[in-house]
Amino acid sequence: MKNIFTLAQMTFREAIRRRIVLTGLLLGICFLITYSIGFHYIYTSVRAAETSLQNSSQPKAVVRIADTEGVNTLLLAGLYAVTFLSIAMAALLAADTLAGEINSGTIQTIVTKPIRRMDVVFGKWFGFASLLLLYFLLMAGGTVLSIWIQTGYAPNHLITGLGLIYFEAILVMTISMACSSAFSALATGGIVFGLYGLGFIGGWIEQFGAMLQNQTAIKVGIIASLIIPSESLWKRAAFEMQTPLAGVLGMSPFSTVSVPSPLMIGYTVLYLLVMLTVAIRVFEKRDI
Amino acid sequence: MNTHAIETNELRKVFGEKAAVKGLTLQVKQGEVFGFLGPNGAGKTTSIKMLLGLVAPTSGSASLLGAPVGNRAALTHMGFLPEHFRFQDWLTAQEFLELHGRLYGMNQLDINARIDELLERVGLSDFRNKFLRTFSKGMLQRIGLAQAILNHPRLVFLDEPTSGLDPVGRRLVRDIIHELRADGTSVFLNSHLLSEIEVTCDRVAFIRHGEVVRVMELSTLNAGQISVSIRAGNLSPQAANGLSQWGTDIQVNDGQVTMSLSNELVMPEITRYLVAQGAEVFALTPTHLSLEEIFIETVGKDGGL
Numbered sequence: 117m118k119n120i121f122t123l124a125q126m127t128f129r130e131a132i133r134r135r136i137v138l139t140g141l142l143l144g145i146c147f148l149i150t151y152s153i154g155f156h157y158i159y160t161s162v163r164a165a166e167t168s169l170q171n172s173s174q175p176k177a178v179v180r181i182a183d184t185e186g187v188n189t190l191l192l193a194g195l196y197a198v199t200f201l202s203i204a205m206a207a208l209l210a211a212d213t214l215a216g217e218i219n220s221g222t223i224q225t226i227v228t229k230p231i232r233r234m235d236v237v238f239g240k241w242f243g244f245a246s247l248l249l250l251y252f253l254l255m256a257g258g259t260v261l262s263i264w265i266q267t268g269y270a271p272n273h274l275i276t277g278l279g280l281i282y283f284e285a286i287l288v289m290t291i292s293m294a295c296s297s298a299f300s301a302l303a304t305g306g307i308v309f310g311l312y313g314l315g316f317i318g319g320w321i322e323q324f325g326a327m328l329q330n331q332t333a334i335k336v337g338i339i340a341s342l343i344i345p346s347e348s349l350w351k352r353a354a355f356e357m358q359t360p361l362a363g364v365l366g367m368s369p370f371s372t373v374s375v376p377s378p379l380m381i382g383y384t385v386l387y388l389l390v391m392l393t394v395a396i397r398v399f400e401k402r403d404i
Numbered sequence: 405m406n407t408h409a410i411e412t413n414e415l416r417k418v419f420g421e422k423a424a425v426k427g428l429t430l431q432v433k434q435g436e437v438f439g440f441l442g443p444n445g446a447g448k449t450t451s452i453k454m455l456l457g458l459v460a461p462t463s464g465s466a467s468l469l470g471a472p473v474g475n476r477a478a479l480t481h482m483g484f485l486p487e488h489f490r491f492q493d494w495l496t497a498q499e500f501l502e503l504h505g506r507l508y509g510m511n512q513l514d515i516n517a518r519i520d521e522l523l524e525r526v527g528l529s530d531f532r533n534k535f536l537r538t539f540s541k542g543m544l545q546r547i548g549l550a551q552a553i554l555n556h557p558r559l560v561f562l563d564e565p566t567s568g569l570d571p572v573g574r575r576l577v578r579d580i581i582h583e584l585r586a587d588g589t590s591v592f593l594n595s596h597l598l599s600e601i602e603v604t605c606d607r608v609a610f611i612r613h614g615e616v617v618r619v620m621e622l623s624t625l626n627a628g629q630i631s632v633s634i635r636a637g638n639l640s641p642q643a644a645n646g647l648s649q650w651g652t653d654i655q656v657n658d659g660q661v662t663m664s665l666s667n668e669l670v671m672p673e674i675t676r677y678l679v680a681q682g683a684e685v686f687a688l689t690p691t692h693l694s695l696e697e698i699f700i701e702t703v704g705k706d707g708g709l
Binding site: 118119122126129130133134220221222224225226227228229230231232401403404 | 453456457458459460476477479480482484486488489490491492494495499503504506507508509548551
């Protein structure tokens with residue numbers, strides 16, 4: 117346990133020293149500023165339109181619903197971007213870790229210490245997981261906070277939704293580590309983004325399939341999400357946080373028509389454990 | 405009780421079709437400095453990596469400090485300086501040694517005391533808080549050496565420890581190896597620099613094509629095999645042929661004979677023989693074989709390629 121902590125700390129320190137934390141922080145703040153300003157102007161225009169609506173004969177309830185739906189959609193759009201950025205961060209952080217250190221040879225003096233190779237994998241995993249948590253809290257927390265300050269709106273099931281998105285980043289990070297134990301950093305990056313792209317397009321095929329009630333399209337989407345279940349975590353998160361009306365209508369691009377079941381979430385947890393086991397096993401067997 | 409620091413039995417490593425190490429069998433005694441010699445590509449680094457558990461052998465077995473390869477209790481008492489000393493260059497010298505001390509399982513007090521002592525020893529006290537990325541090759545090798553002996557090891561592997569060092573640095577490594585031996589530490593030294601091996605090692609193994617072809621005590625280097633050159637006139641071919649009863653590698657060239665003897669005590673006998681054969685003996689000059697000559701003789705001029 118002590119070794120895992122030492123190695124997690126080392127991983128954390130490496131990210132700070134190599135300015136990964138600093139650049140993530142600066143660009144993250146840029147993102148949040150842009151998002152907040154953009155939201156402010158969009159929301160002001162929407163408000164102006166609503167005022168003219170209010171002067172018309174529309175009932176007040178309709179106006180309030182339109183208001184909530186608009187804000188929710190913009191919030192989910194922001195969180196969707198945050199999800200993508202977190203995933204990119206997760207993939208890039210982990211892609212070079214085992215592959216890069218085996219390649220450069222820095223790993224040689226580490227694994228010849230009285231520690232298990234498994235400890236190296238766990239240590240790095242915890243190090244990355246805590247880095248990603250900080251990054252995600254900044255990005256997702258900043259997005260939600262910005263909306264809340266400007267409108268007083270917070271979505272339903274916020275903690276569950278954000279938890280699922282964070283879990284998606286952890287899943288991608290674990291897949292990246294598993295690949296990195298066997299392949300070069302570049303190949304790992306290619307594989308992880310390729311898989312993510314597959315999950316992404318599969319998710320949308322399933323979404324449109326559900327809207328159009330085309331069973332084959334839904335099946336294609338499900339198969340894609342079994343190969344790489346990352347997108348289904350986003351879809352479940354969006355389902356948790358969307359407004360009830362959006363769920364019923366299924367019209368907004370960020371609302372979810374085909375909702376991943378709790379069973380799918382269970383599958384995802386299992387998938388992550390398998391990937392972590394692969395990372396450990398491959399790294400244990402590998403000649404360094 | 406196992407008296408060997410290292411004992412290997414037919415260690416073999418095959419990469420694809422090529423056997424990098426064909427069958428390594430050797431023993432290194434506790435407290436000795438053991439030189440591991442061989443031409444490039446002879447399988448030296450792969451052998452070290454197998455002993456340290458970095459590379460899994462295809463077959464064969466090995467024990468280090470009485471335990472099988474990879475045993476964590478044994479690894480606590482071992483140190484390793486890799487050939488391509490690449491380290492966490494985003495750490496300072498102090499942090500680097502701290503990290504490795506923790507991984508050895510040392511407590512913070514021991515680590516701190518040992519860091520002070522070793523930074524002084526390897527001449528890097530002034531660079532304690534400098535990042536390793538600013539270090540020269542020689543400085544990295546020095547800090548790597550400090551890392552390898554941080555835990556007061558009972559067995560140290562040094563893979564080409566002087567490759568990046570100037571003469572002062574080489575001297576330092578030699579002195580540290582002498583100190584380690586004085587402390588009873590076994591040192592497994594892989595080096596190309598035979599002159600260094602000659603002054604630091606107790607025994608050496610020559611390895612070629614992944615096999616040990618010869619093991620010798622270096623203390624016998626001076627007492628043992630010598631080369632003798634004979635200058636004599638009127639030397640008949642029959643008389644020259646007759647020299648083979650005392651030595652090998654006889655080369656006759658215009659009244660000049662060179663040959664290898666296993667023992668210099670036979671020289672008076674050779675002189676008497678030549679005189680009896682009617683030769684006019686001007687000089688009999690013994691020269692001790694250097695390790696380099698033995699190396700060339702053992703692994704061949706082609707370097708085993």
